[in-house]
Amino acid sequence: MMDQRPDPELLLGQIKKEQEQSAHKRGRLKIFFGYAAGVGKTYAMLEAAHQAKKKGVDVVAGYIEPHVRPETLALLDGLEVLPPLKAHHKGIVLNEFDLDGALKRHPQLILVDELAHSNADECRHIKRYQDINELLTAGIDVYTTVNVQHLESLNDIVASITGVTVRERIPDSVFDNADQVELVDIEPEDLISRLNNGKIYREQQAQKALDNFFTVENLISLREIALRRTADRVNRVSEKKKKKSTSYTEEHILICLSAAPSNAKVIRTAARMASAFKGMFTALFVETPDFVNMNDADRMMLRNNLKLAEQLGAKIATVYGEDIPAQIAEFARLSGVSKIVLGRTNAKKNLLFPKPSFADRLTQMAPNLDIYIIPDKHTHPYRKMNFLQKHQYTFSVKDTVKALGVLIIVTLICLGFFELGFSEANIITIYILGVLLTSIITSNIVYSLVSALFSVLVFNFLFTEPRFTFSANGAEYPVTFVVMFIAAFITGTLTMKLKDQARQVARRAYRTSILLETNQKLQQANTKSEIICETANQLIKLLDRNIIFYGRENNSLRPPAVFCRSEYEEDILQYTTHEEQAVAKWVFKNNKHAGATTNTLPGAKSLYMAVRGKEQVYGVVAVVLNHDELDSFENSLLISMLGECGLALDQEYLNETKKQAAMKAQQEQLRANLLRSISHDLRTPLTSISGNAGMLMSSADSLDKDKRMQLYTDIYDDSMWLFNLVENLLSVTRIEDGSMNIRSEVELLEEVITESLRHINRESVKHHIRVEMEDDLIMARMDSRLMIQVFINIIDNAIKYTPEGSHITVSVKKKGKWVEVSIADDGNGIPDNEKVNLFEMFYTTHKGVADSRRGLGLGLALCKSIINAHGGDICVKDNHPHGAIFQFTLPAEEVTIHE
Numbered sequence: 001m002m003d004q005r006p007d008p009e010l011l012l013g014q015i016k017k018e019q020e021q022s023a024h025k026r027g028r029l030k031i032f033f034g035y036a037a038g039v040g041k042t043y044a045m046l047e048a049a050h051q052a053k054k055k056g057v058d059v060v061a062g063y064i065e066p067h068v069r070p071e072t073l074a075l076l077d078g079l080e081v082l083p084p085l086k087a088h089h090k091g092i093v094l095n096e097f098d099l100d101g102a103l104k105r106h107p108q109l110i111l112v113d114e115l116a117h118s119n120a121d122e123c124r125h126i127k128r129y130q131d132i133n134e135l136l137t138a139g140i141d142v143y144t145t146v147n148v149q150h151l152e153s154l155n156d157i158v159a160s161i162t163g164v165t166v167r168e169r170i171p172d173s174v175f176d177n178a179d180q181v182e183l184v185d186i187e188p189e190d191l192i193s194r195l196n197n198g199k200i201y202r203e204q205q206a207q208k209a210l211d212n213f214f215t216v217e218n219l220i221s222l223r224e225i226a227l228r229r230t231a232d233r234v235n236r237v238s239e240k241k242k243k244k245s246t247s248y249t250e251e252h253i254l255i256c257l258s259a260a261p262s263n264a265k266v267i268r269t270a271a272r273m274a275s276a277f278k279g280m281f282t283a284l285f286v287e288t289p290d291f292v293n294m295n296d297a298d299r300m301m302l303r304n305n306l307k308l309a310e311q312l313g314a315k316i317a318t319v320y321g322e323d324i325p326a327q328i329a330e331f332a333r334l335s336g337v338s339k340i341v342l343g344r345t346n347a348k349k350n351l352l353f354p355k356p357s358f359a360d361r362l363t364q365m366a367p368n369l370d371i372y373i374i375p376d377k378h379t380h381p382y383r384k385m386n387f388l389q390k391h392q393y394t395f396s397v398k399d400t401v402k403a404l405g406v407l408i409i410v411t412l413i414c415l416g417f418f419e420l421g422f423s424e425a426n427i428i429t430i431y432i433l434g435v436l437l438t439s440i441i442t443s444n445i446v447y448s449l450v451s452a453l454f455s456v457l458v459f460n461f462l463f464t465e466p467r468f469t470f471s472a473n474g475a476e477y478p479v480t481f482v483v484m485f486i487a488a489f490i491t492g493t494l495t496m497k498l499k500d501q502a503r504q505v506a507r508r509a510y511r512t513s514i515l516l517e518t519n520q521k522l523q524q525a526n527t528k529s530e531i532i533c534e535t536a537n538q539l540i541k542l543l544d545r546n547i548i549f550y551g552r553e554n555n556s557l558r559p560p561a562v563f564c565r566s567e568y569e570e571d572i573l574q575y576t577t578h579e580e581q582a583v584a585k586w587v588f589k590n591n592k593h594a595g596a597t598t599n600t601l602p603g604a605k606s607l608y609m610a611v612r613g614k615e616q617v618y619g620v621v622a623v624v625l626n627h628d629e630l631d632s633f634e635n636s637l638l639i640s641m642l643g644e645c646g647l648a649l650d651q652e653y654l655n656e657t658k659k660q661a662a663m664k665a666q667q668e669q670l671r672a673n674l675l676r677s678i679s680h681d682l683r684t685p686l687t688s689i690s691g692n693a694g695m696l697m698s699s700a701d702s703l704d705k706d707k708r709m710q711l712y713t714d715i716y717d718d719s720m721w722l723f724n725l726v727e728n729l730l731s732v733t734r735i736e737d738g739s740m741n742i743r744s745e746v747e748l749l750e751e752v753i754t755e756s757l758r759h760i761n762r763e764s765v766k767h768h769i770r771v772e773m774e775d776d777l778i779m780a781r782m783d784s785r786l787m788i789q790v791f792i793n794i795i796d797n798a799i800k801y802t803p804e805g806s807h808i809t810v811s812v813k814k815k816g817k818w819v820e821v822s823i824a825d826d827g828n829g830i831p832d833n834e835k836v837n838l839f840e841m842f843y844t845t846h847k848g849v850a851d852s853r854r855g856l857g858l859g860l861a862l863c864k865s866i867i868n869a870h871g872g873d874i875c876v877k878d879n880h881p882h883g884a885i886f887q888f889t890l891p892a893e894e895v896t897i898h899e
Contacts, residue, residue, distance in 0.1 A: 027136040028179040031115065032145045035226035036219055038194055039186045041145035042113055046075035048182075049111055049143060053079070060107040063097035065114050082110075087120035094120050099131045102140070109141040116150035116168040124586075126599040129170045137590060148226040151175055152311060153272050156265045161221045171311040172271070176233055183230045188219035251279025254337040255309070256286060256328055257316075257632075259298035262343030262374065263305045269374050270341040271312035282335065283309035285318045285632050286327045289500035306632055318633040320508050322501065325358060329365035339370045399442040403451050406441070410434035411458055418463060427463055428484050431455040435488040439495035448492025456485045511637055514542045518641050522648040531652060532619070535611075535645040536563035539621070542637060543630070548575060548606065548622035550584045557581075557588050557620065575605055575624050583608050584620045591617050596625045611642050613650040685718035720761075727789060742869050746893045747784045749812050749819065750776055755784075756791035766804040769795070774813035780890040786866045787890075793859035794823045794886045802827030802883075818872070818889045826883040835876055839864040863888075 030048075032041040042064065053059045061081045082102060084095035096119055102110055112135075117128040125131050132142050149158040152169045159165045175181070186194075195214055253274040255266050267283065274281035285306070294302070310316060317335075321327040332340060342359055356364070359373055414427045438451040457470065460481060464472045472478070518538040525531045528551070536547045546564050550557040560576045583601050587594050587608045595604035606622040607630070621642060623630070630638065692711040700708065753771055757764075791810075798808045802825045811822045830838065839860050867874040867888045874888035 025139050027138065027140045027142060029132065029136055029177075030141075030143050030180040030182065031175065031178045032143065032184050033148070033175075033181050033226065033230060034145070034184045035148045035222040036191060036214070037147065038191055039184050041147075041184045043072045043075065044182065044184045045111060045113070045143045045145055046072065046079070049079060049109065050075065052109055058108040060102070060105060060110050062102050062110040062112045063095075063114075064111065066095075079111075080107075085123070087122040089120050096120050096123055097128060097131055099124060099134065102135060103138055106138065106140060109143065110135060111143045113145055115144040115146040115174070116170045118168050121603070124601055126602060127170070129174050130600060133174075134590065146170065146175070148222055148229060151229065152308070153268045153275075154225060154229065156268050157225065158222065162218050172275075173311075173313060175229075176236060181230060181233055183226065185223070185227075188216055188223060191219060192216065250336075251277040251339065252335065252337045253277070253279055253281050253339050253341060254328070254332055254335075255283050255314070255341045256324070257283050257302065257305055257309065258285075259294065259301040259305070260343055261301075263301075264308055266341055266343040266374050267305060267309050267312060267314070269372075271309075271314070273339065273341065273372075274313070277339075279338070281312070281314045282337070283314040283316050284328060284331055285316070286324045287318060287320050287504070287631075287633065288322050288324065289497065289504060303629065316632055316636060318636060320504050322497070325361040325365055328362060332366055332369055337369065339372065340366070341372045341374060344373050344375050396442075396444070399444060399447055402441050403438050403447045406434050406438050407451060407454055407458070410437075410455075411462070414459075415462065424463060424480075427459065428480070431459055431484065432488045432491055435492045436495055439492040440499070445493065445496045448496060449489060452485050452488035452492060455488055456481050459484065508633075511542060511633070514538055515637055515640060515644075519644055522644055525648060526652075528649060528652055531645060531648045532561070533563075535641065535648075536561075536621075538641060539563075539623070539638070540565055542641065543623060543634060545626075546572060546575070546624040548624070550581075550588070550620040550622070552588070552617065552619050557585060560584070560622070572624075575622065580604060580606065580622070584622060587620045588617055595622070596627075597629050609638070609642055611646050611649065613646045613653070618646060618649040685721055689715050689718045717761075742786070743783045744781045744870070745784070746779050747782050747787075749773070749778045749780055749821070752782070752784050752787055753791060753810055753812070756788045756795070759788070759792055761796045761799045763799050764795075767799055767802065768805070768807045770807075770809055772809060772811040774811075778812055778814055778819055779893045780819040781893050782870055782890055783866075787870075790863045790866050790888070791823075793863050797859060798823065798825040798827070798884075798886075806883075814892055815889075817892055819892045820887065820889050822885055822887045824879045824883060824885040826879060829878055829882050830876060830884045838876055839874070 032045045032048075034041045046061075046064075049059050049061070059079060061076060061079045063082070063084060064076060082098060082105065085098035085101070087094045087096045097112055112128065112132055115129050115132065119125055119128060119131070123131070125134075132144060135142050148154060149162070149164075149166045150169050151172055153172045155166060155169055192214060251274070253270050255263075255270045257263065257267075271281060273279075283306070285302075306316065317331070319327050319331055328340065331337070340362065342362070359371060363371055410430055410433070414430050417427055417430065432455075435448060435451045435455055439445070439448040442448070460470055460472060460477070461468060464477055466473065472481075518535070521534045521538065522531055525534050532549050532551060536549050539545075539547045540563060544565065546562070549561045549563065550559075551561065552558070560581065562572055562576065564572060583595050583604045583606075586601065587610050591610050591612065592600065593607070593609050594600040595606050595608040596602060597607055605626075606624050608620055608622050610617045611619045611621060623638070692715050696703075696708065696711055703711075750771075750773055757769065757771075795808060795810070798806075802808070807826050809822075809824045811824070813820055864874050867890075871891055872889040874886070877885050877887065879885045
């Protein structure tokens with residue numbers, strides 16, 4: 001009966017494979033979801049943990065919020081509790097979840113309460129959901145809890161119902177991508193009853209909650225939202241199972257990023273619409289010339305809105321221009337946008353000079369688009385910056401001197417015109433030209449304003465009657481002054497705007513050219529180090545910041561390579577400390593961004609970004625920020641350039657892999673050719689040796705002396721042929737695997753040639769071999785063992801391929817720093833078409849493969865490799881009147897005579 005037991009080796013292989021798969025398997029996330037505090041989320045989570053433990057799962061309570069609920073705390077009995085991390089904040093010691101302790105413990109399942117919690121500054125991540133994501137990446141299953149008001153897209157709806165804006169929020173993607181969501185539900189009346197009984201908060205807290213958040217109307221609304229959101233998630237999960245790949249409909253939702261107070265609500269509304277329509281979601285930022293004058297508060301608001309849009313899955317795009325509605329309409333047309341979501345601004349209308357609203361202008365420019373305007377009753381009145389607020393007025397001595405100089409020169413020119421009898425209209429034009437020139441050469445619009453004012457005053461003082469006073473006799477002069485001032489001011493203002501636009505266009509063109517230049521340079525780079533160097537230098541040109549690159553070496557990072565803007569950089573070492581390198585290692589391990597301006601390890605001094613390929617991370621780039629931030633367009637270009645770098649490194653890796661595969665295939669082909677050639681050529685001498693030996697063993701006595709000697713000779717000849725063949729094969733093998741070492745010593749050529757002639761083919765007695773030495777003391781640096789093999793191979797070839805009685809001459813002479821060795825014969829010679837391939841492996845004369853004359857085509861190829869390894873050259877040429885000459889060189893050595 002056959003043995004049905006499994007193969008132990010196969011079983012061990014399967015176990016090892018399963019272990020490797022489990023090591024790289026992402027953990028599963030289960031969220032216990034509720035509509036308010038006290039519904040029983042933590043209680044349900046702990047009960048589920050006990051059930052898992054009964055099934056043999058390794059369960060650890062990572063962090064449980066310290067509730068005053070005895071029933072909940074009692075469920076911690078029997079569970080291993082991870083010690084909390086002690087964090088200090090404003091003199092208070094806080095208990096936080098110990099992420100590193102959990103990763104070190106590495107249980108199968110860990111419980112982490114309060115998914116939306118904001119961590120203390122000492123923690124690695126700003127938000128707890130980021131901690132949980134790292135646990136999942138490490139292959140640990142997680143149970144956690146969250147309430148409906150903590151979902152980012154629902155924040156505005158909850159705030160409008162309850163009047164409370166929740167600060168701690170999580171991206172909807174965390175909720176939607178969870179492996180399992182369990183809704184923990186309870187009737188609102190029962191929840192209020194529990195609150196009154198002190199099972200949720202203490203008495204004072206409970207009364208305050210009842211008066212504000214925990215009203216029946218609020219709880220009913222929140223419960224409805226939670227039920228609907230859970231149902232939406234179920235629908236999404238079912239649709240994902242039906243469709244293996246993500247597909248978009250023709251809907252494309254667009255919002256415009258701004259610092260307006262209502263922008264956050266617009267972003268959340270658009271995100272919900274994109275999710276409902278299953279369409280694309282784009283957040284567009286129109287950078288106007290006023291962007292440089294934006295105050296810190298507005299910049300912070302804009303930055304927060306941009307991060308919010310990214311969290312909710314929006315693709316960020318940036319365009320430049322002054323007319324925002326026109327830029328939005330043009331972008332929508334080119335990008336196939338179908339819907340635009342705007343916020344209603346409470347800006348006060350100008351009753352004197354009414355203008356079309358933002359939405360009206362956008363509707364006129366994009367009549368085919370659906371435009372949604374989102375009201376926000378909680379938005380404070382938004383005041384658009386007026387002309388004076390848009391510009392910062394800083395005093396500059398240089399610009400002041402320039403403006404005064406222009407005014408003086410213009411005045412002198414006007415005085416000359418006045419003496420020549422030119423009219424006042426000409427003089428006014430000259431002053432307007434001066435204001436225009438001032439606008440061009442100064443950097444602040446205040447100088448245009450002051451220049452226009454002083455131009456009017458100087459014109460009044462010098463050129464109107466009565467002269468040299470600030471009064472005017474004519475009734476038309478006040479109008480002239482006003483018109484002159486307005487004309488000069490408008491001209492200067494337009495000039496400043498054109499300068500700002502030109503500067504903006506130039507900056508955009510410069511950045512775009514860097515991106516295109518990066519693509520070209522990376523295509524020309526051949527090695528990994530060249531790709532890294534070109535990428536770092538291009539990033540310095542783009543960002544004007546120092547760059548630190550951590551390259552990949554096997555499964556870890558190399559030491560940092562620093563690329564500085566200037567030749568001398570004193571404080572660059574502070575950006576490569578052990579703590580900074582630890583951030584780079586975390587980014588490399590987790591394939592995520594971290595460091596300054598991010599929510600992970602924000603205390604770092606640099607922004608760390610992974611250089612990602614298709615299947616691996618090739619390194620980490622650190623951008624030294626110096627407490628600064630990248631704007632949205634710089635960030636987009638940075639990501640694009642790192643993507644280009646990743647593609648280039650992918651291509652370099654692919655080329656290297658192809659090269660290694662081609663080399664391996666070539667080696668395999670070499671082995672195949674070698675075996676194919678040897679199989680025939682070994683069989684002939686071995687058959688002769690075995691046959692002759694068998695004849696001698698069976699009938700040696702019946703054979704005469706001459707016959708026996710002939711058999712002995714044949715056995716010897718075939719054995720020597722096999723010996724030389726094996727020597728050549730061993731040498732070829734050493735050459736192929738790179739293990740052939742040249743042991744060079746100074747040798748006398750005459751001795752090496754004499755030793756070689758002792759081991760040549762026995763058939764040499766049928767030829768006339770002579771050695772011609774220019775000097776008996778010619779010496780060369782060589783490996784004598786290998787050179788003897790060269791002489792034997794070439795002389796044996798001459799014996800083999802020339803008729804009996806032919807002459808073979810070995811001549812040696814010195815030529816400068818080289819010794820030239822020639823081995824000539826007077827046989828039939830070698831055709832010109834065969835000389836080209838003569839030194840290739842497995843090539844023999846008359847045939848491309850080994851022939852019946854037992855030539856493998858290894859000898860000359862081996863000779864070429866040996867001579868080249870000595871630094872010399874080898875060639876073949878015709879001998880006159882007939883025959884061939886093999887000629888090679890060796891480095892010469894002088895004879896040293898010691899007295």
